Amino acid sequence: MSQPSPIAALDEQGTVVAWSRTAQRLTGLTEAEALGRGVSDLLATGAEALTEALRAGLTIGSLAGGDLRRWGVWPSGDSAVRARPAVDAAFTQSPIGLHLIGDDLRILRVNKAACAMRGLPEDGILGGSVQEAFARYEPAVVERVVREVLATGEPVLDLLVRGTSPADPEHEHALAISLFRLENTDTRTMSVVAEAVDVTPRERNRERLALLHRAHEHIGRSLDAVRCAWELVEVAVPDLAGAAFVALFDAAVQSTAPSDLPGLRCVAASTDGEDMPAVGAALAPELFARILTGRVPYVEHLAAGGRVLTLPLLVRDTLLGVVRLRQLHPRRPYDEAAVRLVADIAAYTALCIDNAQHYEHAHATALALHGSDPGSLPAGRGAVETAQRYLPTGQGAGAWFDIIPLSGARVALTVGQVHGGGPGATAAMGQLRSATHALAGLDLDPHDLLARLHNTTRRLGAERQAVGDTRKLTATCAYAVHDPVAKRCTVARAGRQSLAVLLPDGTWNDRPLPETSPLGEDGPPFAAEEFFFPPGTTVVLLSGPDPAGSDTLRRLRAGLGDQAAAADDVLGRLPADQAAVLLALTRALDPGDVVTWDIDPELTAVAAARRLTTGRLARWGLNDLEFAAELTVSELVTNAIRHGTPPIRLRLVRNPTARTLTCEISDASPAAPHLRHARAGDEGGRGLFISGELSDSWGVRWSSEGKTVWTETAFGT
Structure with a gap:
């Protein structure tokens, strides 16, 4: 620390060797009158002035420098010496742990707060090295930073170190240390001041918030109940537990299972052995009697040491399963705050599992209304080879596609989608799909079939409006009949549905038919076009238009042009802006x-x-x-x-x-x-x-x- 200049200076004989304007103002003596005179002479000639100066407050202290020993005189109101009592008060009264560290890395001074953090007396710290003083709080890190501050003079703020103290060995504490360098008048390094604050509550809260945020980011990314359970285990280990497992009731995993099934099975576990069951193992519900009855978290003390935390996976008073965590180490026990954090994560996981249940139920409903598993549809019976992708929920709730065998080795290909979403669109999809099947059985020409399907759509829309549904029922549909004997395909479409053809020679046509009005809308009759499709022609049918900015057709064209790419691989690369995609590779009968x-x-x-x-x-x-x-x-x-x-x-x-x-x-x-x-x-x-x-x-x-x-x-x- 730089020492302020004195207002006067005296040599060893008490002779004035320096006199400032401040001294002149305080005493009334000019520099010429004061220099060279002894203290006794000044007291004799200027006693009255000096008395007043002493009342104003003067402090005398030693001045180090050169071979002579001199004394400085400072006004007490703004001298460094007068500030020393305040510095002493800071070291004795501050609630912040203060350390004065010499350039030899030894502790010169500490206050009571610093001693209390360690649970050691002052004499157990003074004179020791930095590593000894911070032996329980990452000493190597602290020493390295002290050396850097001594070398560079750059302060370091909020250096976070963790450890324990003899006063509280059962819990881990976090200290935030700020360090800065002190210098004397000739800038020679003297010492480093280290301020230490126990920020354990703050850091625990921050860690818990960060972990809760990570849980919300990580859990529930897929609408799969078992995957949600695994994601909970991945979040818990190792931040919250050394080992963990999740067990779900059958009803939480199988959307069609009754809700009162007692089966409880481990679906995710961090490790096997000890008290962790193997994945897939059936568990007796009686093992979790406290959860089944009380449905509240509880902590158990293990005979071999450590603790186990068991929590319910509960959503809207429905118990989906349980989660059990084994304590990582004794320094982070399952206290009230930790239990509350894990309970919040478990509640969020239960909500994600419940959402996955509803998704599975909606998926099963959509497939049931669709009438079959898309993978089990006929393959074209020799007229075509097909590949398809179907997303029956979300934006595809009202979409359908079919491959319908017809007489004479012919096959009908159809893709459609009801506008709108929700259960109403799904129900209308089922009705229109059934109507398409019935009309296809009459072997109607494609344009005639769409005309009758249009009338069916309008009739269904009128029935919906009669029961209070004001939304107009409309749909898009493309219908194609391929004859492998004549090598011809007759196609008709209703609406702005995407339709494309890739000929064997690489010719690509993404607009083989003009756009028409959708089913249910007013418009001209639907027209059909007949095309000659040589063997190896690819017909592409999409459930909706290719939206602006989408590259579905471009990706299809590029993928279909790649001879090494299988059709399923091509479909897997497509964006999810089409609920149903049907590819048909035409064949010819011998x-x-x-x-x-x-x-x-x-x-x-x-x-x-x-x-x-x-x-x-x-x-x-x-x-x-x-x-x-x-x-x-x-x-x-x-x-x-x-x-x-x-x-x-x-x-x-x-x-x-x-x-x-x-x-x-x-x-x-x-x-x-x-x-x-x-x-x-x-x-x-x-x-x-x-x-x-x-x-x-x-x-x-x-x-x-x-x-x-x-x-x-x-x-x-």
């Missing part, structure tokens, strides 16, 4: 699996049709189907000759992938045949009945050229 004959409109041609059929089945190795196919062809050809209009054609289609045989009889009459129940005496009327009994399915489809009656029969391996 020409040898299809045969067509023109039939003369004479009844004598029936026998010829039977011979042609049995001969072809023999070449295909389908001898087991000869009887049923021969009788079916005989009846259908007879009906076409009697009731239809030429030209009449017979077509047989073998589908090796789906392992089905299709028999088709076409004529130019639009009149539909009707199934009759002939009486015992009737000579006819049994053709469709016999055909239906001998085949797995049958139906009629219409075209601009007339109608086609078909049957389909499966054959074995």
Whole structure:
């Protein structure tokens, strides 16, 4: 510390050798009158002035410097010496732990607060080294910082060190130490002052807030109950416990399980052995009787030492499970504050698990309304190879997609989405999907199917409005029918739904059809387009439009162009802005699996049709189907000759992938045949009945050229 200049200076004989203006003002003696005179002479000639000066307060102290010993005189009101009592008072009365450390790193002075922090007497600290004084509080760190302050003069504020003291060895304490250097008048280093404050409560609160924040950031990132339990364990160990496990009741893990199931199972654990159960182990609820009855946290003391904290995972008075933590070390016991912190984290985890339960329930509901697991949908039965991604909850609550096998080895591909969200959209999706299936069974052209689905949408919307739902029901839908025999695909769409085609030569078309009004909205009739799709063409159907700023179609195009990338890998890279994505790679049926004959409109041609059929089945190795196919062809050809209009054609289609045989009889009459129940005496009327009994399915489809009656029969391996 720099010493202020004295107002006067005296040599060893008491002669005045320096006299300042301040001394002149206080005594009334000029510098010329004072210099060279002894103290006794001054007292004799200026007693009155000096008396007044003494009343004002003068302090005499030694001046170090040179070979002579001199004395300085200072006014007591602003001298460093007068300030020394205040410094002494600071060391004796300050609640902050003060240490004066010499340049040899030994303790020169400490106050009572510093001694109390350590639980040691003053003489047990004075004269010792810095490492000895801070032996329990990271001494190496403190010594290093003291050396830096001595060397650089840069103060260090709030250096945080942790440790224990003999006064409280059971608990860890935190000290915040601030250090600064003291210098004399010639700037030679003298000492370092270290101020130490016990900030244990502050640091514990800060740590708890940080841990609580980390728990909120880490737990509940995935809507999975078991994952939430693991995230709780990851947060607890090692910051709160040396080991931990979480056990959940079956109802908390299985969204469809009854809420009163007693099963309790360990779903997450930091370690096996000791008192930690293995993951998957069933636990007896009686082990947690206090939780089951009281539903409040409790601490147990282990016989081998340490403590165990057990807490309920409770949400809205429903017990989902329990969490148990084993104490990390005795210096951080499960006190009231620690229990309260863990209880807050456990409550948040229980809420996340409950949210995961609701998500699983909503997911199961959406899948139930969807009608099937997307992974179990038909694969196209040889007409196409498909890959799909489906997000049935959230923004995809009203989305659907389907792959519907049709007669003649054809397949229908459809993707749609009801506008809006929530249970209403999910319910409407289920209704429209069922209607699409029913209309597809009629073998309607795509534009005709969308027109009827549009009417269904408007009728459903009117029913919703009748019960107070003011929102208009609208939906988008794309419907495509691919024929692997003709290698043609007929497509129609309603709304701003994304549709794209990638040809085998790399040609990409993301607007093969113009946009139309959605289902349920006023607008022109839906138009259909027929495309020639060679084998290897990829048809892309999305549940909604590609939004601005999204790169769904760009990623699809890039991924589909990568021959090494599987379709599932491509779908996995897509952003989640589409609830349903359906990819279909078109195939063509081998020409040898299809045969067509023109039939003369004479009844004598029936026998010829039977011979042609049995001969072809023999070449295909389908001898087991000869009887049923021969009788079916005989009846259908007879009906076409009697009731239809030429030209009449017979077509047989073998589908090796789906392992089905299709028999088709076409004529130019639009009149539909009707199934009759002939009486015992009737000579006819049994053709469709016999055909239906001998085949797995049958139906009629219409075209601009007339109608086609078909049957389909499966054959074995």
